[in-house]
Amino acid sequence: MKTHHRGTEATEKGLMKAHHRGREHTEEELNRITEQVIGAAIEVHRALGPGLLESAYEECLGRELTLRSIPFVRQHPLPVEYKGMELDCGYRLDLLVANAVVVELKAVSAIEPIHEAQLLTYLKLGGWKLGLLINFNVPVLRDGIRRRIL
Numbered sequence: 001m002k003t004h005h006r007g008t009e010a011t012e013k014g015l016m017k018a019h020h021r022g023r024e025h026t027e028e029e030l031n032r033i034t035e036q037v038i039g040a041a042i043e044v045h046r047a048l049g050p051g052l053l054e055s056a057y058e059e060c061l062g063r064e065l066t067l068r069s070i071p072f073v074r075q076h077p078l079p080v081e082y083k084g085m086e087l088d089c090g091y092r093l094d095l096l097v098a099n100a101v102v103v104e105l106k107a108v109s110a111i112e113p114i115h116e117a118q119l120l121t122y123l124k125l126g127g128w129k130l131g132l133l134i135n136f137n138v139p140v141l142r143d144g145i146r147r148r149i150l
Contacts, residue, residue: 025100030100030101030129033070033097033100034130034132037070037095037101037103038134038145039068040061040068041141041145042141042142043064044057044060045136045141050139051107051137052136054136056107057105057107057136058074058094058095061095065095070097071099072096072098072103075092075093075094076092076093076095077092078093078122078126079091080125091122091125093122100128101128102122102123102130102132103131103132103134104122104131104132104133104134105136106134106144107135108135108137111135111144111146115133115135116133116146119133119148123148124150130149131148131149132145132146132148133145
């Protein structure tokens with residue numbers, strides 16, 4: 001699995017699900033990771049404000065995580081397992097941070113229930129416990145962050 005420190009996409013075929021490769025994280029570790037991601041996202045939002053495309057925020061958040069030496073993978077493939085076979089249906093996580101926290105980014109007028117459902121589905125498909133949904137299209141970023149636990 002490729003861990004980022006330069007913001008390139010993960011393109012390796014046949015990546016194993018991250019939770020199978022790493023150890024289980026404690027609640028304290030997960031809290032620390034989410035605090036770091038939120039802090040990095042706030043810095044990006046402070047610098048750029050709302051109104052850009054999601055892809056711009058993804059690039060900039062990747063840069064900020066790199067500057068903070070926080071390991072992550074961008075555009076992590078997420079296969080769907082159906083009747084014993086893994087199928088590549090084109091799903092990609094925006095960010096997988098520290099092999100433990102799924103981060104789904106948005107730049108929309110409001111977070112809708114479908115956005116939260118998408119995050120929860122990604123958590124279930126990949127076997128992760130914790131995810132962040134971050135909408136950058138808000139005046140104050142704290143109002144655009146949802147933390148979800150399975």
